[in-house]
Amino acid sequence: MAVLRRPECLLLTALLLFCWPYSSSALQWDEDLNVELRDADNATAETSLNKQGNQTEHAPATIDTLPIVTWKWHHVEAPYLVALWVLVCWLCKLVFELNHRVTNIFPESGLLILIGFVLGGIVWGADKKATFALQPTTFFYYLLPQIILDAGYCMPNKLFFSNMGAILVYAVIGTCWNAGAVGISLWGCYEGGAMGHLEIGFLQFLLFGSLLSAVDPVAVIAVFEEVHVNEVLFILVFGESLLNDGVTVVLYNVCDAFVSLGAAKINAAEIIKGIISFFVVAFGGALVGVIFAIILCLLTRCTKNIQIIEAGFIFVISYLSYLTAEMLSLSAIMAITFCGVCSQKYINVNMDERSVNTVRYAMKVFANGSETMIFVFLGISAIDPAIWVWNTGFILLTLLFVFVYRIMGVFFLTWFLNKTRLVPVETIEQVIMSYGGLRGGVAYALATVLDPVKIKEKNLMLCTTFLVIYFTVVLQGVTMKPLVKWLKVKRSAQSELKLIEKLNNRTFEHTLCAVEDICGRIGDNWWIRGWNRFEQKWICRYLMKPSARKSQDYLFGVFHQLNLEDAVNYVSEGERRGSLAFMRSEDAASVDFKKKFGTDMSDIMPDIMVNTDFNGLDVSIRESVPSVSLEIHENDTKNLRNNNDVNVHHLLQQHLYKSRKHHRHKYSRSHFSINQSEDEVQEIFQRTMRSRLESFKSAKMGVAPAKKISKHPQKDRQQKMSNGKSLDKSKAHPYGDEDFEFSDGNSASGGEAATYQTPYYYRVAGIVNRAFMPEMDTPPTMRTPPWLSQAETDGSVAPSQRAQRSLPWSPSNIRRLAPLRISNRSTDSFIMADVVKPPENPEDRVA
Amino acid sequence: PLWCDKVLLRASRRVEIAYFSHSQITRLYSRFHSLDKGENGALSREDFQRIPELAINPLGDRIINAFFPEGEDQVNFRGFMRTLAHFRPVEDNEKSKGHDASEPLNSRNNKLLFAFRLYDLDRDDKISRDELLQVLRMMVGVNISDEQLGSIADRTIQEADTNGDMSISFSEFIKVLEKVDVEQKMSIRFLH
Numbered sequence A: 001m002a003v004l005r006r007p008e009c010l011l012l013t014a015l016l017l018f019c020w021p022y023s024s025s026a027l028q029w030d031e032d033l034n035v036e037l038r039d040a041d042n043a044t045a046e047t048s049l050n051k052q053g054n055q056t057e058h059a060p061a062t063i064d065t066l067p068i069v070t071w072k073w074h075h076v077e078a079p080y081l082v083a084l085w086v087l088v089c090w091l092c093k094l095v096f097e098l099n100h101r102v103t104n105i106f107p108e109s110g111l112l113i114l115i116g117f118v119l120g121g122i123v124w125g126a127d128k129k130a131t132f133a134l135q136p137t138t139f140f141y142y143l144l145p146q147i148i149l150d151a152g153y154c155m156p157n158k159l160f161f162s163n164m165g166a167i168l169v170y171a172v173i174g175t176c177w178n179a180g181a182v183g184i185s186l187w188g189c190y191e192g193g194a195m196g197h198l199e200i201g202f203l204q205f206l207l208f209g210s211l212l213s214a215v216d217p218v219a220v221i222a223v224f225e226e227v228h229v230n231e232v233l234f235i236l237v238f239g240e241s242l243l244n245d246g247v248t249v250v251l252y253n254v255c256d257a258f259v260s261l262g263a264a265k266i267n268a269a270e271i272i273k274g275i276i277s278f279f280v281v282a283f284g285g286a287l288v289g290v291i292f293a294i295i296l297c298l299l300t301r302c303t304k305n306i307q308i309i310e311a312g313f314i315f316v317i318s319y320l321s322y323l324t325a326e327m328l329s330l331s332a333i334m335a336i337t338f339c340g341v342c343s344q345k346y347i348n349v350n351m352d353e354r355s356v357n358t359v360r361y362a363m364k365v366f367a368n369g370s371e372t373m374i375f376v377f378l379g380i381s382a383i384d385p386a387i388w389v390w391n392t393g394f395i396l397l398t399l400l401f402v403f404v405y406r407i408m409g410v411f412f413l414t415w416f417l418n419k420t421r422l423v424p425v426e427t428i429e430q431v432i433m434s435y436g437g438l439r440g441g442v443a444y445a446l447a448t449v450l451d452p453v454k455i456k457e458k459n460l461m462l463c464t465t466f467l468v469i470y471f472t473v474v475l476q477g478v479t480m481k482p483l484v485k486w487l488k489v490k491r492s493a494q495s496e497l498k499l500i501e502k503l504n505n506r507t508f509e510h511t512l513c514a515v516e517d518i519c520g521r522i523g524d525n526w527w528i529r530g531w532n533r534f535e536q537k538w539i540c541r542y543l544m545k546p547s548a549r550k551s552q553d554y555l556f557g558v559f560h561q562l563n564l565e566d567a568v569n570y571v572s573e574g575e576r577r578g579s580l581a582f583m584r585s586e587d588a589a590s591v592d593f594k595k596k597f598g599t600d601m602s603d604i605m606p607d608i609m610v611n612t613d614f615n616g617l618d619v620s621i622r623e624s625v626p627s628v629s630l631e632i633h634e635n636d637t638k639n640l641r642n643n644n645d646v647n648v649h650h651l652l653q654q655h656l657y658k659s660r661k662h663h664r665h666k667y668s669r670s671h672f673s674i675n676q677s678e679d680e681v682q683e684i685f686q687r688t689m690r691s692r693l694e695s696f697k698s699a700k701m702g703v704a705p706a707k708k709i710s711k712h713p714q715k716d717r718q719q720k721m722s723n724g725k726s727l728d729k730s731k732a733h734p735y736g737d738e739d740f741e742f743s744d745g746n747s748a749s750g751g752e753a754a755t756y757q758t759p760y761y762y763r764v765a766g767i768v769n770r771a772f773m774p775e776m777d778t779p780p781t782m783r784t785p786p787w788l789s790q791a792e793t794d795g796s797v798a799p800s801q802r803a804q805r806s807l808p809w810s811p812s813n814i815r816r817l818a819p820l821r822i823s824n825r826s827t828d829s830f831i832m833a834d835v836v837k838p839p840e841n842p843e844d845r846v847a
Numbered sequence B: 001p002l003w004c005d006k007v008l009l010r011a012s013r014r015v016e017i018a019y020f021s022h023s024q025i026t027r028l029y030s031r032f033h034s035l036d037k038g039e040n041g042a043l044s045r046e047d048f049q050r051i052p053e054l055a056i057n058p059l060g061d062r063i064i065n066a067f068f069p070e071g072e073d074q075v076n077f078r079g080f081m082r083t084l085a086h087f088r089p090v091e092d093n094e095k096s097k098g099h100d101a102s103e104p105l106n107s108r109n110n111k112l113l114f115a116f117r118l119y120d121l122d123r124d125d126k127i128s129r130d131e132l133l134q135v136l137r138m139m140v141g142v143n144i145s146d147e148q149l150g151s152i153a154d155r156t157i158q159e160a161d162t163n164g165d166m167s168i169s170f171s172e173f174i175k176v177l178e179k180v181d182v183e184q185k186m187s188i189r190f191l192h
Helices: A006-024 A031-038 A045-058 A073-098 A100-105 A108-127 A136-153 A156-162 A165-189 A202-209 A217-227 A233-259 A268-301 A304-327 A334-352 A353-382 A394-416 A427-435 A441-449 A457-493 A498-518 A526-543 A544-550 A555-566 A570-597 A605-612 A620-637 A643-656 A676-701 A715-722 A728-731 A740-749 A753-771 A786-794 A799-805 A811-817 A827-834 A842-846 B002-013 B021-035 B045-049 B060-066 B077-087 B090-096 B108-119 B129-139 B145-161 B170-176
Strands: B042-044 B074-076
Touching: A073 A100, A073 A108, A100 A108, A108 A457, A136 A233, A136 A304, A136 A334, A136 A353, A136 A441, A156 A165, A156 A233, A156 A334, A165 A202, A165 A233, A165 A394, A202 A233, A202 A441, A202 A457, A233 A268, A233 A334, A233 A427, A233 A441, A268 A304, A268 A334, A268 A526, A268 B090, A304 A334, A304 A353, A334 A353, A334 A753, A353 A441, A353 A457, A353 A555, A353 A827, A394 A427, A394 A457, A427 A457, A441 A457, A441 B090, A457 A753, A498 B021, A498 B077, A498 B145, A544 A676, A676 A811, A676 B060, A799 B090, B021 B077, B045 B060, B060 B108, B074 B077, B108 B129, B129 B145, B145 B170
Parallel strands: none
Antiparallel strands: B042 B074
16 A cells, blocks of 8 residues: 555554564463453553552562562553554554545545554454454443534534424434334345345344444545535534434444343333333433533633633533433433533633633544544454354345435435425435445444344344445545535536636625525524523523623624724734735745646645645635645646736635635534634624724714725735845835735736736835825825725725734724724824824835 | 514515515515514614624625615615515526516526626726725735735726726626526525
8 A cells, every 4th residue: 555654664563563572471361351451452541550450469579689670561551552552543644644645535534444454454463363453332431422522512503403403303213214224124135035044033133223323424524524515414414423323322222122122022012112212311311411511611600710721621521421321321422412512602601712722622632533543443343354254145235225225314304304494405415415324433333232142143243334334434435525526516517717707706605695694594483582582691691601791792892802802912913914924925936836837736735835834823725725726737737828817816716705605614523723714704893893883983973984094014024024035025125025926926927917017016105105194195196096095985994904004013003993992082083093103114205 | 463464465565576485575574573673664774784694794784785775774675575586596487477577686687787786886887996996805805915906806807898998897797707607606595
């Protein structure tokens, strides 16, 4: 495999070195320890340590002389192996992420399984037996909770609850349908003689069907993120997969109980009890989750003095909810899901913002990390000849039924739901949903829990489960993306080439969003309003800090808060923006560089970008990379001479505000961005408020909107640039820095671009000058471009833009940022506050 | 309430209301009513501005303006519906509906006209460079400089401008966007 690179090999040899002493010594140990060691890789440190402790106590402690150092491998063995395996799994991921070309075609989960095969093969080769396998206890207690918690905590609540009905239908009815249909069909085929003689009864078939019914969201969601499906589809699949993990476990338990009971004892009463227990377990679990969520919210109300560890409470309490539900034999997955879903809103406002970010980040680390481990171990665990029992009929029929019934289930349920849904789920989305029925870790873990005494063909079931997982994750995972692309392409078979098309498409999107909001797309039902009122009145009172509650009061409160934040964070903000601008221009430069060579280097682009990605804040750049390189590639092959166009396209594409559809969902499991989009939102929000305020003022007071365009040159940017390569440029033109991205691109292409270059310097000079002159002195023949004066009267001046451009250290800026607070003064003083002293920027006068 | 029924009845007689089904009218009316804080049967700009999502929509205020006929500060339910009718999806059997003489509000051209009016502030049926720049400024982040934006605007106009007057007329606007699937991109499914 090409992906197996050198670090990987080194690691494997290191691993082997550790495996040898362990495996040789393992033989001498007693049986129960051996069992323990089978899952030593993941077992809890405490229990293994206890065992280890006992073990060493048994050993004779007679020594002849004082040893200076001793080799204490057995002391640390279990935790050491755990840590080592975690490291190995994460390194696997690292290796894949080095090469985007592979992960673009092949889903990461599939790759991880494949590398699991390799690792498992090595262990097998060294040990001649499957030493390491994923144990269900490890899976359920140490790997699964954080994944589910992360999903619940990052759940977009509004969407989730407004689509709750559909999600429940898919998760409960869909899962039951899958389980029942697969089980019954397999039983029918068995009775028909399709798989020879097996010791499986009807109930066992049902049990098998139920364990296979869990749809694993991970791979689907990874794909969904890349193809930009709409958020409703996303939440349907996301919510379904979350809840159906819980439903599957419950269903499995019920079936398991039936199997234990035996077919003879089952009568109508037992079946009814089974159905009741199904609902009690599922909803009881949810209730436990809600209770713990309330505890968590109350707790975070008073953690102000221990901010350092307040983030830890979330993990501990959520984990306790999981364990408590498990203890009460309720659905633990439901419990931790609802704990996350219900508490997120309140704890996010109760806690310090840094803690919130810490929680989010840590959750991603845990979730993504354990997800990686699950996939690797799904591969490793399969390398064990003992479990492989082949039965062609059984295996192939299972694959077929799993695939077909998923499709049937989705289409039927969607048809049913579409009758009542406001926004119908389209056919293409149904195809994606049904094709996304990937099975994963839960199915495997449930299959390993099967009791070989009750179920004679456990190994056959286990290996079939493996095959179903591989078939769905690897095969469907690989073909999913091309399928979606193909369907999408079929739907809108055209490429955007013109700027105006691009601009208008974005305009259309924003317009649609706005109109949807005006129509109140998401629930204007009375009970939602009722709930909101109830929440405002009661829930917030008890679960939120008083201070947090106050700031929620109304829109202007938010505006006020934003202003305050702005003023306080001003200096750092300016610096950050400056570095961001720097990054952007460099980005543009590298694009030009690439274009000059005109080769198909577009694949290298991501690597370049990742390298320049040093401050970790410019998520936007990384996000835009694929589209950029793709677009450039497209254009390059089309016509090489139109470089300038590409530059403009690129620029526009990168800077246009994204509408809701384009924002990366925050519930993405593999990406974490600290409110990059929130920055944008804040920007727009401030602009809007500013313009409204001004039109309001002009209407009420009969004065013209305050003229306060002040185009300061971007000092911070200039400083950054001037120590770089643009030094000469900025000397030749005082505003060379502002034009840097552009002039670079133009000079690269030459030709007609030159005609653009000069007028813009000219104009910039005009703008800047204007800002530093008293308003009435401005001569009418001023070289101000007409749009600028238009913008003044329009009042749609971007406040944050101005804020960004003005200098952080001038105190007047702070005042200008908060017009609300000084609005009791006369408008004159308001305008005065905007007049910045000329000497601050001597360069402007020169121009 | 009785008042509501009266409005609904009156509204449903109107021609443009033929675009919506009864349940849609009811739903939109309840939305209209909940937006109408003054309870006078008409929405003002402030009523729209109270919708929090519009404050973070870069084109929010432009779209609000699109609801108001020129020179008016109020929009009644009928006007509200009339504007929303632009966003209905186009159906094949729709041609029989709507106005007898003119084309329906949700036709391709009317959808485009709605978008065109977002740019064309002075209603001279031309998008000038200034008007385009204003919209561009609203729609891009702060990290793009004025001259870059100016160049984008120039190129955009060049693409569309056929008669060389450095502005985009409505016919040019239609022409340049002829490949764009406006029917789909300017339609909201739930208004179906």
